[in-house]
Amino acid sequence: MLASRDAVITRAFPATNVARDTAASYEIAPEELFRLMRAIRAAGLKFAGIYHSHPSGSNEPSARDVAQAFYPDAAHFIVSPHADLSDSAQPHGVRAFSIRAEKVEELQLEIL
Numbered sequence: 001m002l003a004s005r006d007a008v009i010t011r012a013f014p015a016t017n018v019a020r021d022t023a024a025s026y027e028i029a030p031e032e033l034f035r036l037m038r039a040i041r042a043a044g045l046k047f048a049g050i051y052h053s054h055p056s057g058s059n060e061p062s063a064r065d066v067a068q069a070f071y072p073d074a075a076h077f078i079v080s081p082h083a084d085l086s087d088s089a090q091p092h093g094v095r096a097f098s099i100r101a102e103k104v105e106e107l108q109l110e111i112l
Contacts, residue, residue, distance in 0.1 A: 001028075001036050002077065003045035008112060012051070013039060025064065026052045049075035049096070058082065059095045061104050069099035075107055 001013040013036045019027040028036075040047050050071065054062070059080035061069075069076060075096045096107040 001040065001047065002049035002051055002075070003040045003043065004048035005045055009048055011043065011045060023055075047071070047074065049077055051077035051079065053079040053081075055081060059093070061097055061099060066099055066102050066104060069102075072098075072100040 001015060002009045003011045003013060015028040015032055015036060017026050018029045018032075019025040037047060053059075057080065059078040059082075061076060061078065065076065065078070076099050077094060077096045079094050081093070092109075094109070096109055098105045098107055
């Protein structure tokens with residue numbers, strides 16, 4: 001999970017993957033999700049996004065990602081080791097998306 005201050009992501013809060021098939025999906029246990037949300041608030045930060053990887057595919061939202069986008073105000077960051085950063089036609093290794101009501105829009109990233 002990602003947290004921000006003044007609209008800038010400043011901290012990552014890693015979570016344990018409890019999915020049955022960890023190679024194909026990602027799931028955070030509800031009690032850990034609540035603990036992380038409390039930790040974000042206690043640090044004076046705002047919940048800003050979710051990150052995960054697609055180790056075997058492209059870094060664009062899958063149908064499952066879209067269906068399970070339960071936080072419409074959060075940015076969804078997807079990392080893929082398969083992106084070719086030397087090829088401008090290929091996506092970068094990290095991309096972010098807004099997913100609202102099953103509509104996906106890529107977000108512009110600015111690295112500070």
